[in-house]
Amino acid sequence: MRTHYCGQLNKSLVDQEVTLCGWVNKRRDLGGLIFLDIRDREGLVQAVVDPDETAIFGTAEKLRNEFCIKVSGVVRARPESQINKDMATGEVELYIKGLEILNSSAPLPLDFNQENSEEARLRYRYLDLRRPVMNQRLQFRSKVTSAVRRFLDDNGFLDMETPILTKATPEGARDYLVPSRTHKGEFFALPQSPQLFKQLLMVAGFDRYYQIVKCFRDEDLRADRQPEFTQIDIETTFMDGKQVMAMTEKMVRNVFNELLDVDLGDFPSMTYAEAMRRFGSDKPDLRNPLELVDVADILKDVEFKVFSGPANDAKGRVAVIKVPGGASMTRKSIDGYTEFVGKYGAKGMAWIKVNDVAAGIEGLQSPIVKFLNEDVAAQLIERTEAKDGDILLFGSDTKNVVTDALGALRLKLGEDFGLVEDKWAPLWVVDFPMFEELEDGALTPLHHPFTAPSNMTPAELSANPAEALSDAYDMVLNGCELGGGSVRIHNQDMQAEVFKILGISDEEAEEKFGFLLDALQYGAPPHAGLAFGLDRMVMLMVGADSIRDVMAFPKTSTAACPLTSAPGVANPDALVELGIQVIPAANNSEEA
Amino acid sequence: MRTHYCGQLNKSLVDQEVTLCGWVNKRRDLGGLIFLDIRDREGLVQAVVDPDETAIFGTAEKLRNEFCIKVSGVVRARPESQINKDMATGEVELYIKGLEILNSSAPLPLDFNQENSEEARLRYRYLDLRRPVMNQRLQFRSKVTSAVRRFLDDNGFLDMETPILTKATPEGARDYLVPSRTHKGEFFALPQSPQLFKQLLMVAGFDRYYQIVKCFRDEDLRADRQPEFTQIDIETTFMDGKQVMAMTEKMVRNVFNELLDVDLGDFPSMTYAEAMRRFGSDKPDLRNPLELVDVADILKDVEFKVFSGPANDAKGRVAVIKVPGGASMTRKSIDGYTEFVGKYGAKGMAWIKVNDVAAGIEGLQSPIVKFLNEDVAAQLIERTEAKDGDILLFGSDTKNVVTDALGALRLKLGEDFGLVEDKWAPLWVVDFPMFEELEDGALTPLHHPFTAPSNMTPAELSANPAEALSDAYDMVLNGCELGGGSVRIHNQDMQAEVFKILGISDEEAEEKFGFLLDALQYGAPPHAGLAFGLDRMVMLMVGADSIRDVMAFPKTSTAACPLTSAPGVANPDALVELGIQVIPAANNSEEA
Structure with a gap:
């Protein structure tokens, strides 16, 4: 029905006859003329109806927003003064010589000029999707x-x-x-x-x-x-x-x-262990420069149980995030972050404002400075490379709580302090543990039970499953997991061993995955994938x-x-x- | 892990070292050597293990069918006498210098050399799909x-x-x-x-x-x-x-x-009416030359109610299929076809063997010849262009029964008499009726209720819905419907009219398709599609x-x-x- 998409008109078509189909995006009556912005999936173009074209003008007067129309006419260059640089077709306009209303439109239940409720947008999705931003997405x-x-x-x-x-x-x-x-x-x-x-x-x-x-x-x-x-x-x-x-x-x-x-x-690669240690996340957002710095060794002898307890516990962790320029934080703001980490199980959040590095412990401001000594203070400053005006925020609890809480805090601080760089930061995370330990001590697969361990026999896996690493890999982009995959178990004995470690009985394995175990018997090849x-x-x-x-x-x-x-x-x-x-x-x- | 697929080896690779991964398709021990056919998704190649390669030979002796292996070696041209022209890689073979068993295989529960039950094939689908024919499909x-x-x-x-x-x-x-x-x-x-x-x-x-x-x-x-x-x-x-x-x-x-x-x-195009008339089907297989020939006009005055009844009924049909050379059919064979059309509701099947065209009615052989006269006989022969040795098979009943029964009979005769040409016969079927009449007289859409009628206003459609044609089209290939589509209704009034004709109340329409009716209000464009x-x-x-x-x-x-x-x-x-x-x-x- 048409010769071109609206969004395709440009100066190379000047003086050509074209036919367009689309929707009335806007109608303006100006100086006796009717101007129409006509929209299709490729974009918008301006069209003009001259009152001399009496019949067409009569039809054009009936047009309202979102009428579906077919127009034919001649492409004209716009005068220099009327060129619209914000519009891809802004150098031209269509002089309409034929106009047909293909379908009229009732007034829309959605107002394209404002934010509509999610409910309304989904109910009238076919209209919401007409919005250029949605259509283009x-x-x-x-x-x-x-x-x-x-x-x-x-x-x-x-x-x-x-x-x-x-x-x-x-x-x-x-x-x-x-x-x-x-x-x-x-x-x-x-x-x-x-x-x-x-x-x-x-x-x-x-x-x-x-x-x-x-x-x-x-x-x-x-x-x-x-x-x-x-x-x-x-x-x-x-x-x-x-x-x-x-x-x-x-x-x-x-x-x-x-x-x-x-x-x-090239995507950098990082082990799961390093990601959890430095970023408190298995999908670190590398656009954010903040890191978790472990300080348990420095604090294990201080007279402050909040630090020394976890610092001396094999399952504990003491770490700190240094926020450059964060010493300007108000008490209220610190309380807010304390509440925030509370959601991740942290029972509190120690902090130290670094006012004057040169002054040593005297230059630190914090309710907990009294528990530290000059040497500990110096080591903290050295380890965190703190400068005057920075703040140190502490997590001290079980390994999981500290990692989760500071991992989340790191993201929030990055946003709040505008530290997140505007770039793309892809990353591979590798060397995941095969299993996670549940509270009752049972093991559960970190990925799924078909993931192969790294370089191990079934006997080796059986000997120390909690420490086993898997041959799995996640692709992370800007702190989002884009995809994940692994080498799969292709060996029947290994698959049986994994089921055993997971506490899946032979009957249960047979009932749930019998067909996979069967398949592994018949020359199953080594295989790996990703989703x-x-x-x-x-x-x-x-x-x-x-x-x-x-x-x-x-x-x-x-x-x-x-x-x-x-x-x-x-x-x-x-x-x-x-x-x-x-x-x-x-x-x-x-x-x- | 590999350098080539098995099926890729050819003379251009002679003397090159390659590595392959795949499955043992067959192992033969011959003249002290071990020959392996190795298979992957691209095909088969022959590989040879020399007993001089002691370690490899030892491994090779363990190989059974469907073991998954990795082999490396040198591509050699086969001697002229050993070239296998049935094999894409038959001019070469691999001289194995490295062999690794990636996985062993238990004896298969499917025998690739025989037909396996559907149940077994689906149960061990991963093995059934290894068969080259299935893999290639x-x-x-x-x-x-x-x-x-x-x-x-x-x-x-x-x-x-x-x-x-x-x-x-x-x-x-x-x-x-x-x-x-x-x-x-x-x-x-x-x-x-x-x-x-x-x-x-x-x-x-x-x-x-x-x-x-x-x-x-x-x-x-x-x-x-x-x-x-x-x-x-x-x-x-x-x-x-x-x-x-x-x-x-x-x-x-x-x-x-x-x-x-x-x-x-270029695909030919045929109306629904013509397809039903000539082929008794809305998806005629044009590879089959047999056609239904209408003869009601010839037979409407004969003294044989089986013919004259339907021939004089507006809802009846009398048609014939001429089978070239079919006069040789036995009585038993004719009874078989009579039973066959019975499944489609036909109460019997009249037939005439054309033994001698020149002899007129005397040359015809049939229990019903006595009801015909010379003129009728001549017209039948002329209309069907029957030759000596042909048979005419009659359908005489309601239009639907005759069309269905002879449509099916046509396909069966085509197969039985080897008349189906070996070619591709695509076809468009167009101009379908909008509606089908059910036994109770109600109308039901032949396609779906969103199909637009051909060139009609809602009022025109309403005036005579049973005769209305739709703007629908089916693509047919060799008697199979490959796809079907239509122009859709984009006008709210037309859609409402169709619902009305179908006896769908406003409430019901609103309940089922309210969102579509809503959508048609807002500048819905003309649209058409196909699946x-x-x-x-x-x-x-x-x-x-x-x-x-x-x-x-x-x-x-x-x-x-x-x-x-x-x-x-x-x-x-x-x-x-x-x-x-x-x-x-x-x-x-x-x-x-």
Whole structure:
């Protein structure tokens, strides 16, 4: 119906006849003329209706915002004085010689000139998505998937589909369940990831797999969580962890280069241990220069139990964050940070203002200075490289509390003091522990139970599982986990050993993962992979605050869709056919 | 880990050192040497272990089929006498200088040398998919999606995702339901297609959308149906039906050209009416030369009620299929076909063997010849262009019965008589009726209720809905519907009129499709689209018999997965959390 997109008109088309289709973005009546800004997905262009074109002018007078129209006319250069440099098409305008109203529009329930509520935006999502910022974000998302696919296609990866209707895991509290009609009383589950299927594809010999695929998790939603989200899922055979990292790093670098003209450079790599020690996080934001500095050795003999207790405890940690120029902090501000770290379990927060380094301990200001001596003070200043005007904020508690609290405090201070550099800071985090210890001493996998340990036999793993490192790797960008992966266990004995360490009985393993254990018997190849969160990657790339802003039809924070009113009540007959019934609210233990 | 794929070795690599990873396809011990066929996704290559390489030979003696190994060695040209022309790598072999067993294999539960049961194939799918024929089919599928995506990307289509957790439609008997945890007692449904969402994306101004997307239908399964299947889903704005057809035809032509080196040429187009008249099907297989020939006008005055009844009834039909050379059919064979058409409601099947055209009615052989006269006989022969030795098979009943029965008979005869040409026969079927009349006289949409009528106002549609044609189009290939689409209704009044004709009340329309009706108010653009069945397209292209053979992990005909044992019993706690319970079998009306 059209010859060009609105956003494509430029000086090279002057004097040409073109036809456009789009929406009336704005109409202005000025000096007897009608000016229209016409919008389509590629942008805006100004069009002019002359009153001499009587019939067209009559139609144009009916136009309101968001009418869908088709116009034809001649492209004209605008006079120098009317050039609009803020508009990509601002050097030209269309002199309208034909106008057809394709559809009228009622006044919009959303006001594009103001912030609308999340509820309203989602209810009228098809209008919210007309806003150029949203339209461009979704278009950008499509460009990202396209670039990712091209890279993977060019590198021999096969785009393969795995099932959405799959096995409900007995413990899968976060699984969405789907009742089966043919097998009454039984359920499918929607996959939290295609992990096991992609491993089976490697056993089947497909060598390199990828899929941009929906995954599902029924959990409390946060800003960056949705019931359904999208993964770039990758698995390879006969490649080790380093090769997978190199390949996927190249992919991400290419995508940033191609779509943002940003060179991410070679990604640095850091062990999990170092990340936790220096940044209190397994996904450190390296744009933030603040670090955690361990000082237990300096403080273990002071007469202040808050310090000396944890400093002498193998499970304790004493660390400090130095905030340059932070000595200007008010008492109220310090109290605020103390309350903040309290949320992470810290029972308090010691602090020292460094007023005058040259004065030694006399130059320090703090309620706790009295517990220190000149030597300790000197060591603290030396270790933290504190300067006049800095403040030292202490965490002293169990290792976990200090690491979590100071890790979070570091991010907050970075924001509050404007220390976060405006750049891209990618990072690999490697050498994760295989297991985390739960409070009851049981071990749980830090990633998932199919992750291979680094260079170890089953016997070696069994001997000291708590210390074992895995062959896993996370890609972090600006403090967000973009993706994570690992070398997988391809050896049946090793997989059985891991299940044993996790306290999974043979029966349970057989029940839950029998098919994987079976598959490992038949010449399963070494394999490794990685999965990226596409939504989060796009969110970071376009600078959105929430993954909701890069999804066409997201759910609300209560996992509902205001647009279609989903979820809804089901037809009772359908439930009978499925062999299930809704528990009346009175019998519902959760609501009773 | 490797330098080449097994299937890549050729004469250009002679004398080079290479490293391969793969599976032992076969081991033969011959003349003191060990020969291995090593397999990876790209093919097979022969490797030789010399007993002089003592250590390697010792390892090689342990190898069994399907062991996963890594080998290095030198590529050698085979002596002329040993060249294997059936093998892509048959001119060379690898002289092994290094051998590592990456994983051993237990004896396989599937015998690759024989046909295995569907159950066994699906249970050990990761082994079934190692079979070169299956491996190649799935690889081919990946090539198809890749080619489709490239075409659509290059034509300005945006790859956009629509929700999987969506609204349960009140009448959606074929919806898979998903109980919501946050909204207890309520359900999401898995989409049967993204139809409404893609229309909303057009309203949002994305202009050209596509998605290769899973769709779900909970229904009895046939050879070419699966609970989850994949659509190439396309929608465009400001394009009419012809433009969508041209664009998608070009896409399919490109894919066939690129992947099969087949030129499908320009697709012919046929109206629905003609397709039903000549072929008794809305998806005629044009490789089959047989046609239905209408003869009611010839037979309406004969003294044979079986003919004259339907011939004089506006809702009746009398038609004939001429089978060249079919006069040789035995009585038993004719009885077989009579029984066959019976399945489609035909109460019998009249037939005439044409033994001698020159002899007129005397040359015809049939129990019903006595009801005909010379003139009728001559007209039948002229109309059907029958030759000596042909047979005429009659259908005479209601229009629907004759069309269905002879449409099916035509296909069966084509197969039985070897008449189906070995070629690709694409076709567009167009000008569908808007509605079908149900037995109770109610109208139901032939496609879906968002399909636009051809060139009609709401008032014109209302005046004679049963005769209205829609702006819909199906792409047919070799008698299979590859895809179907239509221009959609973008006008609110027209959509309301269609709902009215379908007997959908305002309340019901509001409840089910309120969001679509809302969206049409706000400058909804003209839009049109199409959806292809990817599974079926790939199945046709690779010559498989079932879509199961082109899906990595399909379900059985009872919608179960023998590999993972899905569906399964859910954790009772999870059901309580979801606010649902399984109806005990005794209370279950279906099973009681």
